[in-house]
Amino acid sequence: MIELQKICVAFHQGKQQGSLAVDDVSLAISQGEVYGIVGASGAGKSTLLRTINLLQRPTAGTVKVNGVAVSGLTGRALRQQRQKIGMIFQHFNLMHTRTVAANVAFSLRAAGKSTADIARRVPEILALVGLADKADAYPAQLSGGQKQRVGIARAIANQPEVLLCDEPTSALDLDTSSAILQLLKEINARLGITIVLISHEMAVIKSICDRVAVMSRGRVVEEGDVFDIFANPRHEFTRQLVSHTLNLELPARLMQDLQGTLLKILFIGPSAEQPVLSDVATRFGVSVNILHGKIEYIGSRALGLLVALLTHPDTPERITEAVNYIRDNTARVEVLHG
């Protein structure tokens, strides 16, 4: 539904051509998907996102929405196209001198809706985002999470096909953040709105996105199914992002004076539930001491990580056999020590 083809964006610095903020990015986002873009500060995420509703014109490349090359549109056609795309922001961008209802009414009026339509729609939309009782409040009287709900209400008021979200939860605490992500997920499921969401945190991507593009220095370095990217990150930058979330660093004191073989084991899907480790204990007579572990659920799929120490009282060769057995029955095994 959204196709970005070889998009480049250059910003001029004085008379000089600066380096590319977005450098040859091609992506295809399907109808109804929640698509994430993750990357460090300055990677070009916002610039790329803004090319989708043409708040930013690409220097080169084509943006297509539903097969139409929107990057060529101007005037009325461009304004009409923009109305099919809603957007929300990190700092909400609300009109502070107007009530919640008036903020939402504003975007309906801008789309040419009648007064009667507006009077009917505003309460509907506010109920949808859980703000039915805040219609007459001013933004200053709201919490951060409530402000973002107003932002969402305003963005979806005109029933857009696409909702662009630029770091929608970065200014919110953890609980509020997950409530807002939940709301976005509901909007995606109930209204079928395609969502493109930027974040610098893999945890946010993991909680609601189906697919993700990883950006670094203007380029997409890796792209795919969120589960696959977590299970098997290829690019060094992605590995760092993922390890922040899965955070399985062992305390240094545990690494000292280790006797035996220390393994980091990744389980995927069904193998996450299989008792591979108790199997090796019985089959090879090794003792398995689990030092650290966790299971992450991405969508409905399980990704398990364990750090385990294998020892054998008198026949160390049995450890090698045990490691091979684990390797054959799990997604990935890394020998950390021994």
Ligand SMILES: Nc1ncnc2c1ncn2[C@@H]1O[C@H](COP(=O)(O)OP(=O)(O)OP(=O)(O)O)[C@@H](O)[C@H]1O
């Ligand atoms: N209007 C502009 N004029 C000049 N340079 C810009 C402009 N907007 C962005 N840039 C530059 O383009 C690069 C990408 O910026 P962008 O805002 O897209 O990054 P980002 O990934 O969204 O970062 P952040 O996570 O901090 O929001 C940066 O080097 C930035 O300085």
Ligand SMILES: [Mg+2]
């Ligand atoms: Mg940004």
